Amino acid sequence: MSAARADLVVVGSGIVGLGAAYAAARRGMSVIVVDRTETPVGSTVRNFGHLCIGAQTGVARRYGDISRELWLRLAADAGFWLRESGTLVAARHDDELAVLETAADDAQTDVRMLDAAELLRRAPLRxxxxxxxxxxxxxxxxNPREAAGAIVRHLASLGVDFRTRTAVTGVSTGRVETTRGTIHAGMVVVAVNHDIDQLLPDIAERSGIVRCALDMMRVAAADLPVPLDAPLLTGWSLVRYGRFAGLPETSALRGRLYAERPDLAALDLNQMYTQLPDGSLILGDSHAKAVQPGPFQPEAAFEAFLDEARALFAVDRFHVLERWQGVYASGPGEFLDERPAEGILALAATTGIGMTCGLGLAETALSAHLQEAFT
Ligand SMILES: Cc1cc2nc3c(=O)[nH]c(=O)nc-3n(C[C@H](O)[C@H](O)[C@H](O)COP(=O)(O)OP(=O)(O)OC[C@H]3O[C@@H](n4cnc5c(N)ncnc54)[C@H](O)[C@@H]3O)c2cc1C
Incomplete structure (x- = not known):
């Protein structure tokens, strides 16, 4: 191993680890990123690529706003596809409309109502x-499949040293033990998502972190009458995201959805869609929480995704291109931001909003830590 010393050693090259590396590199620090895989293959490439900033509240919204600026800057500098699309929400019932209207009435809001005609111009809905x-x-x-790789290449061009196919087996103040030797570190960021229970089991147990496994699917969508202008959410999303989930109108919506479709409620469905630049459509997703979710993906989830997509879109048949499972850390709070020992930060998004908030979480945590260290 070449120079095994850096101001910051980051464990994990998903979006949270890359965010920490980017924050440190911009401050002139030397950075080594260690990942056990050759290229990023974790949650950061398995998701929808939906940065749902306006659907967050509180700390998540603050991290989302910081992330937004960082995503825009990174996309320009690293040269990957990003669109300032906003998010479309389709309402098929008055109770969904009522939730959206209340959110749009909020003086602070950046939710704008659309009439059915405008929505139909922007999304291929029935x-x-x-x-x-x-x-x-x-x-x-x-596009989550290209963004992380582009950020890795950009950070490498800024001097960040990536040590791939190298597993970290232990961290302590000033030291990172890996399968290729010890790296000495001024500071360590552990950003290993759900595998926090393997590297820092005490923190995972104390914070109640388990795994959430999601089924996902990608279909060809050449037959769509118009492209999907932006990520698309439905009523099933409104009952999940912070901005909408707590509104008084949402409990009636939740009650109806769960009563009408216990099968979808049992999958813990978030019915949503994004269209990739090649025209294909990502469909999802289901959620199953456990310390160790099983690897088997019941077909019922995929059948539900296809049935619901056919009902929503003006298309009778979809050709399935891929199915996959994604896993993220899940805890009682939205984020893990712990300091297990001096000079070590353990960071994770623990509600499946890491693409939206991960860059902001890493930026904020690193900046706070550096401020404390130098004052
Ligand atoms: C199916 C799915 C859909 C999602 N959709 C969205 C969405 O649309 N919008 C949104 O905001 N969020 C979404 N999320 C959540 C988001 O993708 C995650 O919160 C985020 O990508 C987590 O980033 P990360 O860097 O923590 O983890 P990861 O991307 O998983 O990276 C962790 C890295 O740590 C490495 N690692 C682990 N242990 C070690 C070790 N011991 N040594 C070395 N390396 C190690 C792994 O190899 C991995 O590369 C979704 C998640 C999933 C699974």
Whole structure:
């Protein structure tokens, strides 16, 4: 191993680890990123690429806003696809419209109501079913399959040293033990997502972190009458995201959805879609939480994704291109931001909003830590 010393050693090259490396490199620090895989293959490449900033509240919104600026800068500098699309929300029932209207009435809001005609111009939805919708204005979309790789190449060009196919077996103040030897570190960021229970089991147990496994699917969508202008959410998303989930109107919506479709409720469905630049459509997703979710993906979830997509879009048949499982850290709070020992930060998004908030989480945590260290 060449120079095994850096101001910052980052464990994990997903979006949170890359965010920490980017924050440190911009401050002139030397950085080594260690990952056990050759290229990023974790949650950061398995998701929708939906940066749902306007659907967050509180700390998540703050991290989302910081992430937004960082994503825009990184996309320009690293040269990857990003669109300032906002997010479309399709309402098929008055109770969904009521939730959106309350959110749009909020003086602080960046949710704008759309009538059915405008929504149909922007998304290939079946006419007749749509009663209206909304646009969540600040949201962005990236292609998760290319963004992390482009950020790695960009950071490498800034001097960040990537040590891949190298597993970290232990961290302590000033030292990172790996399968290729010891690296000495001024500071360590552990950003290993759900595998925090393997590297820092005490922190994982104390913080109640388990795994959340999601089924996902990609279909060809050449037959769509118009492209999907932006990530698309449905009523099933409104009952999940912070901005909408706590509104008084949402409990009636949740009650109806769960009563009408216990099968989808049992999958813990978030019915949403993004269209990739090649035209294919990502469909998802289901959620199953456990310390160690099983590796087997019941077909029922995929059948539900296809049935629901056929009902929503003006297409009768989809050709399935891929199915996969993604896993993220899940805990009682939205984020893990712990200091297990001096000079070590353990960071994770623990509600499946790491693409939206991960860069902001890493930027904020690193900046706070450096400020403390030098004052
Ligand atoms: C299916 C799915 C859909 C999602 N959709 C969205 C979305 O649309 N919007 C959104 O905001 N968020 C979404 N998320 C959540 C988001 O993708 C994650 O929160 C985020 O990518 C987590 O980033 P990370 O860097 O923590 O983890 P990861 O990307 O998983 O990276 C962790 C890295 O750590 C490495 N590692 C682990 N242990 C070690 C070790 N001991 N030594 C060395 N390396 C190690 C792994 O190899 C991996 O590369 C989704 C997640 C999934 C799974």
């Amino acid at each position: 006419r007749g079913d749509i009663v209206g919708g909304a646009l969540i204005e600040p949201d962005l979309q990236v």
